[in-house]
Amino acid sequence: MTAPETRGIQITNFRKLYGKTEAVKEVSLSVERGELFGLIGPDGAGKTTLMRAVCTLLVPDGGTVLVQGRDAARDIAAVRARLGYMPQRFSLYQDLTVEQNLRFFADLFQVRQKEREGRLEELYRFSRLGPFKKRRAGALSGGMRQKLALSCALVHTPETLVLDEPTTGVDPVSRHEFWEILRAIQKEGTTILVSTAYLDEADRCDRVALMHEGRIVAVGTPEEIKAGFRHVLYRLAGRDARELRRFFSGLPQVHSTQLFGDAVHVVFAKKPGQSDWEEWRHALEGKLEHWSPERPSVEDVFLELIGSGR
Amino acid sequence: MHETSVTTRELTRRFGRFVAVDRVSIEVGSGEIFGFLGANGAGKTTLIRVLCGLLKPTTGEATVAGYDVYTQSERIKQNIGYMSQRFSLYEDLTVAENIEFYGGIYGLARTKLRQKEKEILKNFGLHRHADSLTAGLPFGFKQRLALGCAMLHEPPILFLDEPTSGVDPRARREFWDTIHETAGRGTTVLVTTHFMEEAEYCNRVLIMHVGRIIALDTPDALKSRFEKRTMQEVFLELVGKEIGETRTRGQHGEQGEKP
Amino acid sequence: MERRAGEDDRLYRNAGRKENVRTSRSRILSIAHKEFFHILRDFRTLIIVFLMPVVQLIMFGYALNLEIQRVDAAVIDFSRSTASRDLVERFEGSRFFRPFYFEGGVSQVGDLFKSRAARVALIIPSDFERQLLHASPVSLQVLIDASDSNAATLIRNYCNQVLVDYNASRGAQLPVPFDVRTAVLFNPNLKSSYFFVPGVIAMILVMISALLTSIAIAREKETGTMEQMLVSPVLPHEIILGKVLPYIALAFADAAVILFVGLLVFRVPFVGSAVLLVLLTTLYIITALSLGLMISTRVRTQQVAMMLALTVTLLPTILLSGLVFPIASMPAALQYVTYLVPARYYLLIVRGILLKGSLLGQLAAPALSLVAMSLVLLVVSVRRFSMNLER
Numbered sequence: 001m002t003a004p005e006t007r008g009i010q011i012t013n014f015r016k017l018y019g020k021t022e023a024v025k026e027v028s029l030s031v032e033r034g035e036l037f038g039l040i041g042p043d044g045a046g047k048t049t050l051m052r053a054v055c056t057l058l059v060p061d062g063g064t065v066l067v068q069g070r071d072a073a074r075d076i077a078a079v080r081a082r083l084g085y086m087p088q089r090f091s092l093y094q095d096l097t098v099e100q101n102l103r104f105f106a107d108l109f110q111v112r113q114k115e116r117e118g119r120l121e122e123l124y125r126f127s128r129l130g131p132f133k134k135r136r137a138g139a140l141s142g143g144m145r146q147k148l149a150l151s152c153a154l155v156h157t158p159e160t161l162v163l164d165e166p167t168t169g170v171d172p173v174s175r176h177e178f179w180e181i182l183r184a185i186q187k188e189g190t191t192i193l194v195s196t197a198y199l200d201e202a203d204r205c206d207r208v209a210l211m212h213e214g215r216i217v218a219v220g221t222p223e224e225i226k227a228g229f230r231h232v233l234y235r236l237a238g239r240d241a242r243e244l245r246r247f248f249s250g251l252p253q254v255h256s257t258q259l260f261g262d263a264v265h266v267v268f269a270k271k272p273g274q275s276d277w278e279e280w281r282h283a284l285e286g287k288l289e290h291w292s293p294e295r296p297s298v299e300d301v302f303l304e305l306i307g308s309g310r
Numbered sequence: 311m312h313e314t315s316v317t318t319r320e321l322t323r324r325f326g327r328f329v330a331v332d333r334v335s336i337e338v339g340s341g342e343i344f345g346f347l348g349a350n351g352a353g354k355t356t357l358i359r360v361l362c363g364l365l366k367p368t369t370g371e372a373t374v375a376g377y378d379v380y381t382q383s384e385r386i387k388q389n390i391g392y393m394s395q396r397f398s399l400y401e402d403l404t405v406a407e408n409i410e411f412y413g414g415i416y417g418l419a420r421t422k423l424r425q426k427e428k429e430i431l432k433n434f435g436l437h438r439h440a441d442s443l444t445a446g447l448p449f450g451f452k453q454r455l456a457l458g459c460a461m462l463h464e465p466p467i468l469f470l471d472e473p474t475s476g477v478d479p480r481a482r483r484e485f486w487d488t489i490h491e492t493a494g495r496g497t498t499v500l501v502t503t504h505f506m507e508e509a510e511y512c513n514r515v516l517i518m519h520v521g522r523i524i525a526l527d528t529p530d531a532l533k534s535r536f537e538k539r540t541m542q543e544v545f546l547e548l549v550g551k552e553i554g555e556t557r558t559r560g561q562h563g564e565q566g567e568k569p
Numbered sequence: 570m571e572r573r574a575g576e577d578d579r580l581y582r583n584a585g586r587k588e589n590v591r592t593s594r595s596r597i598l599s600i601a602h603k604e605f606f607h608i609l610r611d612f613r614t615l616i617i618v619f620l621m622p623v624v625q626l627i628m629f630g631y632a633l634n635l636e637i638q639r640v641d642a643a644v645i646d647f648s649r650s651t652a653s654r655d656l657v658e659r660f661e662g663s664r665f666f667r668p669f670y671f672e673g674g675v676s677q678v679g680d681l682f683k684s685r686a687a688r689v690a691l692i693i694p695s696d697f698e699r700q701l702l703h704a705s706p707v708s709l710q711v712l713i714d715a716s717d718s719n720a721a722t723l724i725r726n727y728c729n730q731v732l733v734d735y736n737a738s739r740g741a742q743l744p745v746p747f748d749v750r751t752a753v754l755f756n757p758n759l760k761s762s763y764f765f766v767p768g769v770i771a772m773i774l775v776m777i778s779a780l781l782t783s784i785a786i787a788r789e790k791e792t793g794t795m796e797q798m799l800v801s802p803v804l805p806h807e808i809i810l811g812k813v814l815p816y817i818a819l820a821f822a823d824a825a826v827i828l829f830v831g832l833l834v835f836r837v838p839f840v841g842s843a844v845l846l847v848l849l850t851t852l853y854i855i856t857a858l859s860l861g862l863m864i865s866t867r868v869r870t871q872q873v874a875m876m877l878a879l880t881v882t883l884l885p886t887i888l889l890s891g892l893v894f895p896i897a898s899m900p901a902a903l904q905y906v907t908y909l910v911p912a913r914y915y916l917l918i919v920r921g922i923l924l925k926g927s928l929l930g931q932l933a934a935p936a937l938s939l940v941a942m943s944l945v946l947l948v949v950s951v952r953r954f955s956m957n958l959e960r
Binding site: 043 | 483490511
């Protein structure tokens with residue numbers, strides 16, 4: 001671990017209230033320089049609030065936020081100059097072309113003339129938007145729009161990049177491509193803080209924090225997170241998935257069940273023995289045909305952590 | 311899956327020169343959960359809209375609940391429930407008022423409506439919110455209410471267009487529980503989604519690209535055919551390859567889904 | 570709201586058997602019921618709808634007092650006869666004019682207007698008296714400063730009134746080229762509020778009926794709820810009727826409020842038949858609603874609906890109906906355009922009923938014009954009202 005002031009982002013005991021509701025409750029988090037860090041959780045978990053504080057847009061009700069060693073609540077101008085932010089509802093100018101949008105943001109961040117052309121070329125290459133320079137932003141597909149928004153946030157070569165749910169509503173292929181671009185940006189040494197409501201995107205990050213109701217419920221690499229699953233997950237298949245599910249959800253040692261098409265995922269409190277399986281197969285009169293342990297997904301871990309009991 | 315509830319043969323829909331749905335032939339059985347996957351602009355929404363009678367097919371055949379989409383759209387409408395991509399309830403009406411409105415336009419009798427209203431409020435965990443304005447509900451609740459309204463008249467076929475985008479994981483699982491329950495009672499569910507985990511919840515999935523079917527099978531069969539662990543990987547393999555090909559052919563549309 | 574359970578049951582059981590689906594009163598009422606909620610919940614719009622006309626009445630009635638008094642009138646009298654002096658005295662005697670003899674020539678009248686020394690010039694020809702005595706057509710030149718066209722119109726009306734009085738006193742016939750007798754006869758004091766109460770009613774009705782309905786339909790398209798209705802067995806005319814009914818009620822309530830304020834505060838006379846007024850007001854509301862429907866079939870968003878409704882309904886109602894600017898004083902081309910403005914006919918109707926006590930027979934022409942307009946608009950918009958997303 002490095003010293004707090006040399007970290008990419010250091011959040012210490014951050015709190016934020018909206019009226020009486022506590023949107024974020026005493027959260028501490030550190031992101032190393034050059035790390036791709038994911039903030040993962042459902043809507044209303046407090047991800048946006050935390051990100052806005054990093055972007056100097058909110059004043060904390062408690063605690064501090066340091067961005068590349070600078071206080072985001074005090075040293076606002078210096079933090080902003082070195083930060084790229086892509087808000088959840090990034091509003092591009094729909095009636096301007098891709099190029100006009102980029103140039104506008106370059107003007108806004110006072111990117112120097114001699115660096116500008118090179119930077120734009122780089123961004124076109126990254127985003128593969130080069131062939132669409134002259135297209136109006138309003139006529140772009142969802143995935144391309146997000147890439148343009150990202151490019152606009154990157155136009156001044158920021159040290160820190162903050163992205164609030166950039167892949168929401170974007171199709172899986174464009175999402176995949178978007179994450180590859182983020183990886184490429186990270187290689188340039190940029191610190192990236194990205195939030196997502198898609199739990200499967202956790203696997204794309206170096207480290208993630210799972211957020212729920214204003215708290216961080218787990219932090220670590222995706223593998224560490226998955227290793228934290230305390231229960232045992234099995235995938236069962238057979239002739240009548242619904243009947244299987246009904247049967248298992250009635251057992252005391254079963255924590256939860258979920259239908260997966262023609263299969264059922266069953267979460268047991270502890271690993272069942274061979275005799276248990278034989279007994280269940282017998283009870284189900286041959287309807288249970290296969291069972292095998294299944295690796296839990298981040299979603300399974302998350303649901304366990306927030307106590308999704310049935 | 312004995313009876314078929316949705317059949318299409320070479321179904322095609324064009325917008326001008328743009329072919330949104332290109333010779334699609336499918337057969338969906340009663341009580342089946344049938345998933346539509348595809349990138350934006352693949353034609354999923356257009357296909358669903360044609361089947362719901364919101365758009366006319368250009369060529370090809372299609373029947374829904376045994377009725378012809380060309381000539382019997384009024385009868386189709388009485389046999390389907392539809393939940394569109396956009397949240398389509400009235401935000402300035404309360405939960406109960408929304409239910410009553412949709413009950414009214416589907417011609418539910420008063421007693422039947424009362425009973426269904428109670429059922430929806432209970433089953434979807436909305437009873438505490440019956441008199442709250444819909445605008446103030448958490449998104450997951452709104453989606454459940456929209457599903458409830460789409461199922462109010464107990465349609466044998468349910469079309470869901472990206473019903474879970476923006477819904478948190480727990481609510482999503484509950485939502486899918488409801489879908490499974492409904493299908494268990496014999497309702498056919500046709501659903502589009504961007505969540506590849508959800509593809510695994512379906513009995514069969516159809517993967518579309520620029521209007522054409524590129525794969526149609528059960529999730530397990532697809533995974534073993536392409537030797538992948540998840541549907542996400544299957545999808546990226548299949549659609550990623552297609553996009554690569556169309557790009558090199560220089561025809562990739564990149565336009566968004568047509569209205 | 571009362572739903573008819575029996576009817577619903579029948580319909581539901583019949584569903585799916587026959588392709589022709591019957592009109593269902595309960596579906597229409599469901600839509601209307603829901604629309605009422607929208608209206609009641611949108612408090613701001615509701616306040617605007619009821620407060621705006623009252624504010625307008627007060628503005629027009631008091632603040633914007635269009636009655637011009639003591640207008641400086643330059644008299645160039647080439648006749649210098651008893652008759653001409655008599656005429657000038659008539660002008661002097663009215664409370665509208667302050668005549669003075671101007672010794673300069675006709676060519677200098679423009680300068681008089683520019684310096685605002687006068688706003689009207691009366692040029693009496695040298696053979697004025699002789700013409701009068703021979704009862705031949707008298708040519709009297711009246712020049713009016715029309716830089717404020719509104720005031721100019723009023724000045725012209727006042728001139729005519731004076732001339733008519735003069736005529737009457739002489740028992741002779743002086744041709745009066747303007748048809749102002751109705752106004753002068755039935756609104757002898759030329760009170761502008763008498764005009765504006767009917768005008769504000771016409772305006773608010775068109776606003777509610779055309780503007781609010783077209784926005785309400787566009788909103789359903791914008792939020793996607795229309796899509797939801799289109800996949801249900803609702804028929805197009807059921808959607809239209811259901812959406813429109815509450816606005817008819819709202820329009821009537823509002824018209825009643827305006828009329829009430831007009832009668833009570835501004836003491837506008839109501840000499841005609843109330844039944845006839847309600848009947849013809851309904852007709853006007855239907856015309857305006859048809860216009861709103863027509864707009865809504867052509868737009869997808871509320872913003873466009875509003876812009877379009879403002880340009881094709883509200884603005885013409887204010888500017889081209891004779892509400893503010895008299896039609897007779899408009900350029901000929903614009904006068905033809907006014908035939909397309911429903912408010913033009915409605916103003917004739919309301920003014921006729923309120924001020925003159927006109928009967929249906931006397932109002933047949935404007936009433937039939939409204940009927941014709943509604944029919945054309947309704948047919949076009951119901952046809953265009955798309956039951957799918959093709960348009």
